[in-house]
Amino acid sequence: MSHQILHVNEPTPVPPFEERGNIPDxxxxxxxxxxxxxxxxxxxxxxxxxxxxxxxxxxxxxxxxxxxxxxxxxxxxxxxxxxxxxxxxxxxxxxxxxxxxxxxxxxxxxxxxxxxxxxxxxxxxxxxxxxxxxxxxxxxxxxxxxxxxxxFPETPAAEDSRYKVRTLDRRINCHWSFMHENLMDMNHQFLHRKLMGKIQTRFLGKREGDNWVEVDYSFYRKGGKQSLGEKVMIQRSGGAKEIKEADAKAEAEAQGIKTRDIMTIRTEYPYQRLRFWTAGSKDPALDLWNLYFPVDREQRINQTYGLMCIQRPAKVGFLLDVFWPAVVWFTNGIFSEDKWICELEQAAFDAQGEDWNHEIFPAIQSVRRVITSNSVPIRASWKGSKSAPEHVRARAEA
Amino acid sequence: MSHQILHVNEPTPVPPFEERGNIPDxxxxxxxxxxxxxxxxxxxxxxxxxxxxxxxxxxxxxxxxxxxxxxxxxxxxxxxxxxxxxxxxxxxxxxxxxxxxxxxxxxxxxxxxxxxxxxxxxxxxxxxxxxxxxxxxxxxxxxxxxxxxxxFPETPAAEDSRYKVRTLDRRINCHWSFMHENLMDMNHQFLHRKLMGKIQTRFLGKREGDNWVEVDYSFYRKGGKQSLGEKVMIQRSGGAKEIKEADAKAEAEAQGIKTRDIMTIRTEYPYQRLRFWTAGSKDPALDLWNLYFPVDREQRINQTYGLMCIQRPAKVGFLLDVFWPAVVWFTNGIFSEDKWICELEQAAFDAQGEDWNHEIFPAIQSVRRVITSNSVPIRASWKGSKSAPEHVRARAEA
Amino acid sequence: MSHQILHVNEPTPVPPFEERGNIPDxxxxxxxxxxxxxxxxxxxxxxxxxxxxxxxxxxxxxxxxxxxxxxxxxxxxxxxxxxxxxxxxxxxxxxxxxxxxxxxxxxxxxxxxxxxxxxxxxxxxxxxxxxxxxxxxxxxxxxxxxxxxxxFPETPAAEDSRYKVRTLDRRINCHWSFMHENLMDMNHQFLHRKLMGKIQTRFLGKREGDNWVEVDYSFYRKGGKQSLGEKVMIQRSGGAKEIKEADAKAEAEAQGIKTRDIMTIRTEYPYQRLRFWTAGSKDPALDLWNLYFPVDREQRINQTYGLMCIQRPAKVGFLLDVFWPAVVWFTNGIFSEDKWICELEQAAFDAQGEDWNHEIFPAIQSVRRVITSNSVPIRASWKGSKSAPEHVRARAEA
Known part of the structure; x- marks a missing residue:
């Protein structure tokens, strides 16, 4: 068999990626x-x-x-x-x-x-x-x-024996940005009214930087009953109590101890993290790390991998294992409601052809800024992709 | 929580709709x-x-x-x-x-x-x-x-106790105009040859105006048997007979009495109505009102709602109830054949990319004129729709 | 009923088809x-x-x-x-x-x-x-x-009583050109490793012309076992043996007798033929004629019709009938692997948007030349097709 002259073995070079930021939609x-x-x-x-x-x-x-x-x-x-x-x-x-x-x-x-x-x-x-x-x-x-x-996105709780970890593995037919907004906007407890009862959310404030925003919330129940799964996930340690006096507060804060029940959600591009502390504790009762990545070229399908780390109760850590099925049931229920509503959002976007969302909540306005200013344009086809062979890319550039 | 300054409560204004008429396809x-x-x-x-x-x-x-x-x-x-x-x-x-x-x-x-x-x-x-x-x-x-x-489209027979009403509720995957043509062109009895036998249709004439056309037909059976359902729907009243003498005709017409069995189909944009009178009667034995509306933006799916009003036999009105299942069976059969053929027409249109129909029948030529001269362009997207929020429409107009 | 003036009966004229050849992809x-x-x-x-x-x-x-x-x-x-x-x-x-x-x-x-x-x-x-x-x-x-x-594509073996014929009738969701390449490139035996064992293919040479290419191969088994179906299809006649001496070779060749087991595959646009001779025979043990045609306008689905003609064993011709189920099982297995891989090729093409194949094998380079230089452009729609009615074509040309 006759051969072509074949050349030296070198990998396909990778051109620099498109500039980040300033995505209009x-x-x-x-x-x-x-x-x-x-x-x-x-x-x-x-x-x-x-x-x-x-x-x-x-x-x-x-x-x-x-x-x-x-x-x-x-x-x-x-x-x-x-x-x-x-x-x-x-x-x-x-x-x-x-x-x-x-x-x-x-x-x-x-x-x-x-x-x-x-x-x-x-x-x-x-x-x-x-x-x-x-x-x-x-x-x-x-x-x-x-x-x-x-x-590398370090998630120490996932390797800390005081925590039990549930790995989340979920696919949703929507753009990944809907996921960040969904978790960040705790006012959406209304969606979960059947699973969580009537929850009143209080927005406590936000901090932000170029590629991140962090938001604090507290909650109180206005009606309905807490589910067992939710109770297990964010159990109050025996000694938990709100610290109200100014001096005690200052001392606690200096030690990194929370003075009240608090939830902090942080989008640090491209990751997202939710932590929940009970009053009087230093380490979160719940520490959830999530990443949503686009599966398809159009980025209308996302896959979530998450590490849901739940602190074991101080002396009766095994109880978490006992009640684990309730945790699984509860989180699956919450997730399926989130999936449903986010896919409806994507469907509306597809019909409208552009982002019509009318956002008035400052936390979400910040998340949107973080996402649009840290992302890159969607590449329309494989053609312009760096994975195309050299001769194809050469043609595309010509 | 900080708020944006929010403005007075006023509904989204509605811009005037596109001009009617002169649709080329x-x-x-x-x-x-x-x-x-x-x-x-x-x-x-x-x-x-x-x-x-x-x-x-x-x-x-x-x-x-x-x-x-x-x-x-x-x-x-x-x-x-x-x-x-x-x-x-x-x-x-x-x-x-x-x-x-x-x-x-x-x-x-x-x-x-x-x-x-x-x-x-x-x-x-x-x-x-x-x-x-x-x-x-x-x-x-x-x-x-x-x-x-x-x-408002008044349909008196639907509220007249002498009539029994069947509400039609049907979805067909074709442009709504195919439905008007289908019902209007009574030569398509050939499609229903298995259900109706061999029917010869006679086109008696048409009348028309800017937004309507009305066509008269008579029929005679060349072969096959009338189904029970059809018989019940257009039963001849006991005294029904054709009036043939000129004087008697003039007198009957002056009283609004039909001198022969006659079917009149009228498209009055956007509605359609079919009435069937037996000779010697003033009120139709069958009075069917139909409306076909587009479900999807591309207007390739239509939903029919119809009111099929069937006159009860003079003294034995209950007999219509007895034979109702035959009416239902017959009309469902007719409808499923119409659905099948109209969806094939839509499929041909989709493949051809434009209307290739070659119409030679004057009644249908008139229906087509009524539809194309009274309709509006299909809006390609929600974007240009009046339901878009103000800022989106502003952008679209700029 | 009034009529339009109708004209004489003449069929739609057929304009000359697009010029052949020089298809870039x-x-x-x-x-x-x-x-x-x-x-x-x-x-x-x-x-x-x-x-x-x-x-x-x-x-x-x-x-x-x-x-x-x-x-x-x-x-x-x-x-x-x-x-x-x-x-x-x-x-x-x-x-x-x-x-x-x-x-x-x-x-x-x-x-x-x-x-x-x-x-x-x-x-x-x-x-x-x-x-x-x-x-x-x-x-x-x-x-x-x-x-x-x-x-007309004559296939004498299909009417020759010494052969038993299996008609192939298969649909694959890929462009028809993948089928020619698949059969022509006998190095793809690796795909069939489970059904055929380890086969070493030897490329013996190629001959070609404007609209055809013909390639010879021999094979030897490096491992695994020959399946019964394969054995029946290409059985060696009792007297089969390689002819190695130069004089005997020349004499055999003059009589059209093969001097060794040999497979010849020929693409003669648009058909394809595979023949397998055992050493010492004049007529092929296997003579397969194939045609792949595009079903859809985009030519991404093809239908194969083939005539697989298998020579009956000299005196015990009925044995082929006895072992026919093994032939059917074997060819179905081979075909389903080919279908699977060719559809993956089409999926890659669809994602890449153009042909990225990097072909180094001279036989396939020739097949590609034959196909691209003898084909016509794909017609994007029915509109430009010669089957459109005259008034539509007139509009398209204007």
Whole structure:
């Protein structure tokens, strides 16, 4: 068989990503890929297997190889573009299931079975920085050169034995920004009236910076009954009590102790965190970390991975395990109501063709600012994507 | 919580609708919203509940409130755009199910639970004139200022005890104009050959005006058997007979008595009516009133509400009740054949991208003229709709 | 009833088709309609019935009439555009199921039941040259004037009693060009590793011309077991053996006898043929003829009709019948893997928006040249199609 002259093995270069910020319509904000994102649960990728995921429509194969460990590469064979993830994990690489081309963990094509031994073609595929933590597989979908300098989202409670962790794994058919607004706006307890009863929310204030906003709330019940699940999640420690005297307050604050029951929600682009402290405690009773990433290119579907860390009761920690089913039932109920309403919001956006939301609540106005000023444009097609092969990108730029 | 300065409560103004007429392609005719349209059956909206309907893609919430009666408002919360119809009917208004904003029957936002008492924002939603009649809920989707002067479609037979009424409630996936053509062109009996046998249709003539056309037919059976259902619907009264002599004819006509069996079909934009008289009678044996309205923005789905009024036999009126199941069976059969063929017409239109129909029958040529000269353009999106909030419309006009 | 003046009966003229060749993207190649294509199996069209098929989105009614035999016409009534194929086959023609317009096998409208006898309108529909062979119905979808001069795809083995024939009838949701590449590239045995074991393919060379390419292969098994089905399909005749000596080789070749086991695959636009000879034989053990045609206008769905001719063993021909179920099982398995991977290729193309394939194998490079240089552009809509009525085409050209 005659061969073409094939060139040295070098990975596809990655052009700099579009500039951040100033997205005119929040629902057309593209999530900035230059962050660490959990794209799957560890248990989703068995040894010797691959799994297909997408980040904003970019197909990524997560591969767990005996020899090469866990790695992430573009999920397409450089030859005929079928997903590598349907191929065979073998000898530290992955073989395409169609003609058997093989790629290693750097995305280099290392073998074509029907070619004589020769230098292979430069058209390797992209590899993604990848690490495993908290039972999740984190990938850096953006510019790999930045991966080391971009902070990894640390979630200490998820590794703290005083907490029990529930990993959230949910898909909602809406733009990810709706999720940030949903959790941040605690006035939406009205949505959960059947599960939570009549809750009056009090907005206590907000703090903010370029890429973050943090909002404090307190609550009181006006009617209805607290569900068991909710009670277990935010149980008051035995000694919990509000600290009302000014001196005691100052002292408590100096020690980092909350002087009243308080909920703080923080969007720090692109992550979101909710913590709830009972009065008199230093560590939150509930510490929830969430990330919502776009699955599809149009960013109208998002996948949530979350770590819901619930503090075990001081001496009877096992009780949390006993009541865990109530926690699961309660959070599933809340989540399904949130999913329902957020998908209705997306449907309205789709019908209206642009963001008509009329927001009057300052906390949400800040969240919107954080999102629109830290995001990137949505890329209309794969064509302009950095994952396109060189000759395609060259054509697109010409 | 800090508030924006909020302005006086005034409803969204409604700009004049697009000019009527001269639609170049009948399948791209938008039904003129400046008429009274039945958008639901009365029984579809229970007390204390709301129901979502759409007119040409515009979402409308029909609300039945103990305190405020039946009302119709735009089916979106001015805040986050989710349908109000999934909210809670309460104290003469409807509360959004997400954050609890409340709107009254005029579309004004009257309460936001987490705002202090203050004048609310002008961004109220649209309210629609609405009335209930014949077991149907009629809405005026166009310019509310015209609602009082536009005639309501009176259908006396539906309230006449000599008639038994069947309410038609049907959805077909085709442009509403196909429905007018289908009923008007009685040559399509060929479609119903299995249910009706071989019917020869005779076109007797047409009369027409700017917004209407009326066509007369007679029929005779060339073969096959009349079904029981058909027989019951257009039973000949005992004394029915054709009046053939010129003098007797003139006298009968002067009294409004038909001199032969006759069917008259009238499209009077936007409604359609079919009446069948047996010879020698003054009142029709069958009096059918129909309205087809577009459900979706593209107007490729229509909903029919109809009132099929069948005269009870003179002395044995109860017999109509006895044979009613045969009527239902027969009309359902006819309707499912019409649905099937009209959806095939729509599919052909979709594939062809424009109206290729080659009409040679004068009655249908007139119907097409009535429709194209009385309709409005289809609005491509909600954006240009009068239901968009002011700031969106301002942007669209700029 | 008054009539329009109606003109003489003449069929819609057929403008010359777009020029062939030079398609820049193989997946946007339109199959040239100026060939004979099998569009259905004979048994699919019962006597007195019609069947709807499409060629690249053009609807065609195949009609089997007692009086007029088998014929093919455009599948739309010239009146209201509904498919004629849902009508009634009667007296050598087909009657539209809606208003009963009747068309003959030339596409002329010969009767409108509610018109007096008169010359009919010129708006006849297109008729297609049509013939039946090998249990398949062949249609010439292009310019009818060329039908006689374009060679019919002869497949002698399908009528040779020494062969048993399996008719393939398969639909795959991908562009037809993927099918040619799939069969031509025998290196894709890796895909069938579970069914065929480890096969090493040897590319022996290729021959080519303007509209064809022919490639030779040999194989040897590196591991795994040959399935029974495969064994039956390409059984070695008792006397089969490789001929290795130069003199014997020359003599064998002069007689048309193969000197070794060999597979030859030939794409001769638009058909494809695969033959397998065992050493020492003159006639192939397996002779497979395939045609893939686009079903939809976008040409992203293809239908395969194939004739898989398997030579019966010399004296125990009945054994092929005995083992036929194994052949069926094996070919179905192979086919479902091919379907799966080709649909993944189409999905990648759809996501990428253009052909990113990076082909290095000379045989496939040639197939791609044959396809792109012999195809026509895909017609974006019916509008520009020759099947549109005259007034529509006139408008499109203006």
């Amino acid at each position: 929040i629902r057309k904000a593209g999530l900035d890929p230059d962050f660490w994102y959990p794209l799957a649960r560890s248990k989703d990728v068995a040894m010797g297997k691959a799994r297909a995921v997408t980040f904003a429509g970019d197909p990524i194969a997560l591969v767990r190889s005996k020899e090469a460990g866990l790695f992430a590469v573009e999920d397409r064979c450089a030859h005929r573009q079928v997903p590598l993830s349907v191929g065979v994990v073998e000898d530290g690489g992955i073989k395409c299931g169609y003609h058997g081309w093989k790629f290693d963990c750097t995305g280099s094509c290392t073998s074509v079975p029907y070619l004589d031994k020769c230098t292979l073609h430069p058209n390797s595929i992209k590899a993604y920085p990848c690490k495993e933590r908290y039972g999740l597989i984190f990938v850096f979908p953006g510019d790999p050169a930045k991966a080391d300098s971009v902070p | 009948i399948r791209k005719a938008g039904l003129d919203p400046d008429f009274w349209y039945p958008l639901a059956r009365s029984k579809d909206v229970a007390m204390g509940k709301a129901r979502a309907v759409t007119f040409a893609g515009d979402p409308i919430a029909l609300v039945r409130s103990k305190e405020a009666g039946l009302f119709a408002v735009e089916d979106r919360c001015a805040h986050r755009q989710v349908p109000l119809s999934v909210g809670v009917v309460e104290d003469g208004g409807i509360k959004c199910g997400y954050h609890g904003w409340k709107f009254d029957c005029t579309g004004s936002c009257t309460s936001v639970p987490y705002l202090d008492k203050c004048t609310l924002h002008p961004n109220s939603i649209k309210a629609y004139p609405c009335k209930e009649r014949y077991g149907l809920i009629f809405v005026f989707p166009g310019d509310p200022a015209k609602a009082d002067s536009v005639p | 193989i997946r946007k190649a339109g199959l040239d309609p100026d060939f004979w294509y099998p569009l259905a199996r004979s048994k699919d069209v019962a006597m007195g019935k019609a069947r709807a098929v499409t060629f690249a989105g053009d609807p065609i009614a195949l009609v089997r009439s007692k009086e007029a035999g088998l014929f093919a016409v455009e599948d739309r009534c010239a009146h209201r555009q509904v498919p004629l194929s849902v009508g009634v086959v009667e007296d050598g023609g087909i009657k539209c199921g809606y208003h009963g317009w009747k068309f003959d096998c030339t596409g002329s409208c010969t009767s409108v039941p509610y018109l007096d006898k008169c010359t009919l309108h010129p708006n006849s529909i297109k008729a297609y040259p049509c013939k039946e062979r090998y249990g398949l119905i062949f249609v010439f979808p292009g310019d009818p004037a060329k039908a006689d001069s374009v060679p």
